[in-house]
Amino acid sequence: MTKYMIRRIVYMFITLFLIASATFFLMKALPGSPISSAPKLSPSQLAMVEAKYGLDEPVPVQYAKYMLNLAKGDLGNSFQFKNASVTELIMNRLGPSVLIGTQGLILGVAIGILLGMIAALRQNTVWDYGSTLIAIIGISIPSFVFATLLQYWLAVEWGLFPVGLWKDGWMSSILPSVALAMGPLATASRFIRTEMIEVLSSDYITLAKSKGASGFEIAFKHAFRNALIPLVTVLGPLAAGLVTGSLVIEQIFAIPGIGEQFVKAITSNDFSIIMGTTLFYSVLLIVIIFVVDVLYGIIDPRIRLSGGSK
Amino acid sequence: MEKILEVKDLELSFHTFAGEVKAIRGVNFDLLKGETLAIVGESGSGKSVTTKSIMRLLPEHSSEFKNGQILFNGKDLTKLTDREMQKIRGKDISMIFQDPMTSLNPTMPIGKQIMEPILKHRNVSKSVAHKEAVDLLRLVGMPKPEARMKQYPHQFSGGQRQRIVIAIALACNPQVLIADEPTTALDVTIQAQILELMKDLQKKINTSIIFITHDLGVVANVADRVAVMYGGKIVEIGTVDEIFYNPQHPYTWGLLSSMPSLDTAEEKLYAIPGTPPDLLSPPKGDAFALRSDYAMKIDLEEVPPFFKVSDTHYAATWLLHPDAPQVDPPLAIRERMKKYPGSRYYEGTEGGTY
Numbered sequence A: 001m002t003k004y005m006i007r008r009i010v011y012m013f014i015t016l017f018l019i020a021s022a023t024f025f026l027m028k029a030l031p032g033s034p035i036s037s038a039p040k041l042s043p044s045q046l047a048m049v050e051a052k053y054g055l056d057e058p059v060p061v062q063y064a065k066y067m068l069n070l071a072k073g074d075l076g077n078s079f080q081f082k083n084a085s086v087t088e089l090i091m092n093r094l095g096p097s098v099l100i101g102t103q104g105l106i107l108g109v110a111i112g113i114l115l116g117m118i119a120a121l122r123q124n125t126v127w128d129y130g131s132t133l134i135a136i137i138g139i140s141i142p143s144f145v146f147a148t149l150l151q152y153w154l155a156v157e158w159g160l161f162p163v164g165l166w167k168d169g170w171m172s173s174i175l176p177s178v179a180l181a182m183g184p185l186a187t188a189s190r191f192i193r194t195e196m197i198e199v200l201s202s203d204y205i206t207l208a209k210s211k212g213a214s215g216f217e218i219a220f221k222h223a224f225r226n227a228l229i230p231l232v233t234v235l236g237p238l239a240a241g242l243v244t245g246s247l248v249i250e251q252i253f254a255i256p257g258i259g260e261q262f263v264k265a266i267t268s269n270d271f272s273i274i275m276g277t278t279l280f281y282s283v284l285l286i287v288i289i290f291v292v293d294v295l296y297g298i299i300d301p302r303i304r305l306s307g308g309s310k
Numbered sequence B: 001m002e003k004i005l006e007v008k009d010l011e012l013s014f015h016t017f018a019g020e021v022k023a024i025r026g027v028n029f030d031l032l033k034g035e036t037l038a039i040v041g042e043s044g045s046g047k048s049v050t051t052k053s054i055m056r057l058l059p060e061h062s063s064e065f066k067n068g069q070i071l072f073n074g075k076d077l078t079k080l081t082d083r084e085m086q087k088i089r090g091k092d093i094s095m096i097f098q099d100p101m102t103s104l105n106p107t108m109p110i111g112k113q114i115m116e117p118i119l120k121h122r123n124v125s126k127s128v129a130h131k132e133a134v135d136l137l138r139l140v141g142m143p144k145p146e147a148r149m150k151q152y153p154h155q156f157s158g159g160q161r162q163r164i165v166i167a168i169a170l171a172c173n174p175q176v177l178i179a180d181e182p183t184t185a186l187d188v189t190i191q192a193q194i195l196e197l198m199k200d201l202q203k204k205i206n207t208s209i210i211f212i213t214h215d216l217g218v219v220a221n222v223a224d225r226v227a228v229m230y231g232g233k234i235v236e237i238g239t240v241d242e243i244f245y246n247p248q249h250p251y252t253w254g255l256l257s258s259m260p261s262l263d264t265a266e267e268k269l270y271a272i273p274g275t276p277p278d279l280l281s282p283p284k285g286d287a288f289a290l291r292s293d294y295a296m297k298i299d300l301e302e303v304p305p306f307f308k309v310s311d312t313h314y315a316a317t318w319l320l321h322p323d324a325p326q327v328d329p330p331l332a333i334r335e336r337m338k339k340y341p342g343s344r345y346y347e348g349t350e351g352g353t354y
Helices: A002-029 A043-053 A059-071 A086-121 A126-140 A143-157 A170-200 A203-210 A215-252 A258-267 A271-299 A301-309 B047-055 B082-088 B110-121 B126-139 B158-170 B188-205 B216-222 B240-245 B250-257 B331-337
Strands: B003-016 B019-032 B036-040 B063-072 B093-096 B176-180 B208-213 B225-230 B233-239
Touching: A002 A059, A002 A271, A086 A126, A086 A170, A086 A215, A086 A258, A086 A271, A126 A170, A143 A170, A143 A215, A170 A215, A203 A215, A203 B093, A215 A258, A215 A271, A258 A271, A271 A301, B003 B047, B003 B208, B019 B047, B019 B063, B019 B208, B019 B233, B036 B047, B036 B216, B047 B063, B047 B093, B047 B176, B047 B208, B093 B158, B110 B126, B110 B158, B126 B158, B158 B188, B188 B216, B208 B216, B216 B240, B225 B240, B225 B250, B233 B240, B233 B250, B240 B331, B250 B331
Parallel strands: B036 B208, B036 B225, B093 B176, B176 B208
Antiparallel strands: B003 B019, B003 B063, B225 B233
């Protein structure tokens, strides 16, 4: 098991290195620089500022310098935001993003599982069709549409929730979380439905039935855990979807999160913030995927043992 | 002997997109206390469906009892609610399935799977159930049962898994044990072990067994009585000796002839020609008539009733009608009949029934 873990961690670092390099060069390939959006500077002033930040050096040199700093854990300083360090900027904005992201994921997956179970256990009934309808809506309509609708009806028209910003504590997180939850909800409910139907027709369910187990026991004690396995596989991509979703959602609700900062940084060519945030998201996703693999083993004993002994 | 289970005129259909499939078309048999009744027949003859309908394990939405009764200790199982049925399943009637590789829950430790029916049907504490599960594992011949309780199905071999399935089935000392081809998926050496085990256990807890198989070698080994099924009906029923040494129905002749034997010089193994009947539109008359060399005109028109051969032996074939012409069964069958005192070919000199 330790050997497996060490190997996984080495892979994680290699992945990060590749992402960092790719992002760096892609960013350099874009036209413009952090300073070019400040038209008031004269060419000589521009050159001075560029020299100060090392932007006049050849790209490979800049790359080497950046990677060396990165290895030391230094993400550099922002060109805007009062020259604060990127690490600090990300940390300050972590709270709201993490809260709406995890809430969205948990809410979506939990309700999705519930809907999927109902659909599978009441196959080809109104319940099933209703759940399918919700899933289709959830998959086909992007989260920002939900966000706008929720914002308009629940916040602006009925005044149940704050319209935006991050001033009412947890209340502020509800609408963005719900908007984010729709995607995972739809995916989870479809996966669980399909898998439950498959599992419910398997031999061990017939055996459980022949022991005298009730419908409830069969569904939850025997079928559920087996039906979870494919859902766990897609949890990683789902989490990734939430990260990208949150970029837009944070904009709509004007939440001071990482996503909002990221978007601002991109529009103003703030290299160090773009790099830092990209790397932060990458670490987040790599860790999520790692956790998912561990979860896999917990749910399915067959995977636990074969993974551990290798 | 006391009857524990009576199946009377059972008719059951499946509703499919293609139409109504009449899977069971009037099945009658009794199961006596402590006996083993084997149900034999080819795939699709309705043997599994018959036993699954006794357990009411068929999908409720697509299967339908058309007629008949299944009396268990006088109670009609076809009329019970699902909740009442849950109290009987696993406690009074339990089942062993065909494929041990897929019949255990892969994500639940086997100990928990064995304890489940004990906890469900008997009012005992978890520690008692645990102890009993260990005892059951020991009973079915699992080495180091205590240590293996926490293991998962993938950590056991096929034969061991079938032992676990048997342990689950025996957990509440059922009055009726249904074994649906329990040895089909196992290799031959393990088959023999499992059959021995079942025979031993039957003596210990005095349960009645319905044994479904298409392997006549297994039948000779375990059964007291045999029911031969064809096209959703029982065509012949009798004691093992009667079915093996004095068979009357042409289908039974065919089955026995297609059993490999060391005694005959024949190089080629006999196979019954043709295919099983389509139960979407069952044939008129004797369902086997179209594949039979002995079919008469009436076989194509009227369903043969059961003719009594002896008190325990009945066969549904017009050949037994007093007006039917005398026909000679295939050579291999005549050879068998020579050894049986009650048959018309008995030669008497060889002594004993075997």
